[in-house]
Amino acid sequence: MPCAPNRAVPNRAARAGLYRPRQLSESDPVPTTPTDRPFRPSRYTTGAILLHWSIALLVILQIASGYAMGALVAPGSPTQYTLFQLHKSLGATVLLLTVARITWRFFNPPPAEPESVTRVERLVAGLVHKVFYLLLIVIPLTGWIVITVSPVQIDTILYFQNWLPWPHLPGLAGLSADARTGLEDIAGETHEILAYAMGALVLLHIAGAVKHQLDDGQYIRRMSLLARGAGPRKAYGHATTVLATALIGAGIIGSAGFARYEPDADKAAVSPGTAETAPARDADVAETFATAAMDASEAEATELAAADAAPAAAETAAASDDAEPAAAGAVTDRTTAVEPAPAGVAADAAEEAEATQLAAVAGATSPDAPAASVPEWAVRPQESALAFTFGYQSAEIAARFGSFDARIAFDPDNLDASTVSVTVDLDSVAITSGTIAIGQVKGGDGLGVSANPQATFTSETIRRTGEGAYVAEGVLRLKTIERPATLDFTLEIDGDTAVAHGKTTLERLGWDVGRQSDPKGGTISPAVEVTFDVTADRR
Known part of the structure; x- marks a missing residue:
């Protein structure tokens, strides 16, 4: 028997008093959903159809990218990094679209099932849909936890657009190293297992849809924009769905934008301080x-x-x-x-x-032996700078250190007794140009500030290479790693004032910088150029 036509559109929003749908007159066409044969479906709303197929496509791409970056490409390669960023971008999009889909479904419930769908099948279908929604939320969240607590802190930039950053989850930064490792293991295993479960559920969903299509010949048309069925259903909640999803997405991305820089990151003066x-x-x-x-x-x-x-x-x-x-x-x-x-x-x-x-x-002391005396120099903080640049995601990142101390004993006529010792406060680093999270620069795979807050350079020899040009060869200590380093610099001495300009190029992997996140140099350039400008006064 055909269903008796309703004179009002049945939906949860109307029953909740959120909307007051227009009452249909006798002349208005009433969308009906006969449940007996032949089945003439009243299709899903346009919003539901668009969200359904968008999420379905993204889920398939998610599963494919996750498998590819773990099994098909070389670990640490540029291709794996690209797939990793794409995988995170797709996951964030799925999470936001799922919020929109649930909101839309609240206002617009699905049409009735045909007579061929038994009561048990309806219960199974309802359960499958609920599990779908649960997985569409939990899987992205577990992945979000993994990238938040991972020792390899890599920025999440949605679809490689610097104006679309995605933040780490709040509340996890204060965990101990052991707690972060344990949480990463649990979240990672859960993420992988649920991803396989999602794949199995997708296959089950497709099989069920094909079975009912074969029974009635019209079943899948309910989810097609090209099929009108018994007429498109009137939809509600457009503004609420769009606004809620947009506010959530903008809030998350906006918070990431604020978190990318520290409050004092725009201070330009170099201040060795106390x-x-x-x-x-x-x-x-x-x-x-x-x-x-x-x-x-x-x-x-x-x-x-x-x-x-x-x-x-x-x-x-x-x-x-x-x-x-x-x-x-x-x-x-x-x-x-x-x-x-x-x-x-x-x-x-x-x-x-x-x-x-x-x-x-x-009786061997000679009264003519001269006493060696090398003048010392005091750095002028406001007129000195220590900076570095490197390539990141096909762009250049420029940064500086706001606090460093230099002990200089230098005489161009007595280079053998001249020395330079520099101590850098790594926590004072700030980004001056380009887009990268300061947490990634300071993190364990970056400068390792929390474990080793200082870096030092100590000269062993200083030699002249030209008129006013010198080379200081010594040892650079960073993250407990000591390696040889060479500084090329020029020096001009005018009375009691000296001005030096210099630079050096360091291979970051020599000090385990970026070794976990990009050992091949596909995203982060292997070479880092360090420059310094120092003005000092004779003591």
Whole structure:
């Protein structure tokens, strides 16, 4: 028997009082859904049809991309990175479209099933649809958890558009390393298992639709825009569905945009900060120590000229003892410039005094031997900069360090005794050009700020390469890794002011930067160019 025609459109929105549909008159055509044969379906609404096929296509692409990036392409290759970003983009889109689909279904329930669909089949179909919606939400969420807690922090940029960033889930950043690892394992396994379940459910859904199509010949037409059936159904909730989905998507993407930069990222001044105070205070101490040492040498020479070895040794020891209190923080040779420890300087002073005494006893000290003195230089923070650039996703990223400290002892006429020691506060890094999350730069696969907040460069040799041009060769320590590094720089000295400009190119993998996220260099350039501009005053 055909269904009795309704004079009002049955939908949840009308029953909930959210909408008051227009009452149909006797002359209005009433969309009916006969359940007996021949089955003439009243098709789904246009919104439901568009969302259904869009989500279906995205799910198939999701399953294919997930399988390809795990089984078909080389790990760490540029192709795997591209598939990974595409997979995340598709997952985020599925999540948003599922919100829209559920909202739309609330206002627009599906049409009635044909007579050929039994009660048990209706129950199974209803259960399958509920599981579908559950998986369409849980699978993207588990993937979202994985990329949030993973030690490899890679930006999620939807469809490779920098203006469409996708953030990490909030509330997980404070977890310990062990907790993050455990959560990543659980979420990753769940994500993979549910993905296989989704594939099986898609096949079951297709099989059911084909079975009913064979029974009635019209079943699949309900989900076709080209088939009108008994007439298209009037739809409700357009504005609510679009607005709710747009607000959720804009809120998520907008929060990612704010999170990409730290509040102080636009500060342009380089400020070594309080690190400057200690070198400035130590300069006076170093000068006092150098003066005392020179006075001691002169006194020693005078005593030797009198050919009185024993009194000379005693005088030298006394002069050395007077100089020791000034030894803290002094930088008079290469060793103390690299490791400015007061105890080490004092020990060096004692060794020098002992050696002088032995030389005096042996009568080997020459009164003409000059005392080495290398001037120290204090960096002007506001006129100095330390920056670096690298390639990322076919664009250039520029960044700078807001805080660093340099201890410089330099004399162009005494390069053997000249030294440079630089300490960089890695947490002060800020992006000045380009688009990349600061968390990715600071993270464990980046600079590793949380575990090792400082990087240091200590020169071992400085040599001249041309007029006003020099090369400093030394060791760069980053993330507990020490490797040789070379700085090329030019220097101009005008009275008591020195201006230096320099650069170096570092291979990031040498310090395990980006080794997990991009070991092949497909997305992050293997080379990082570091530049510095320093203005300093003679102490």
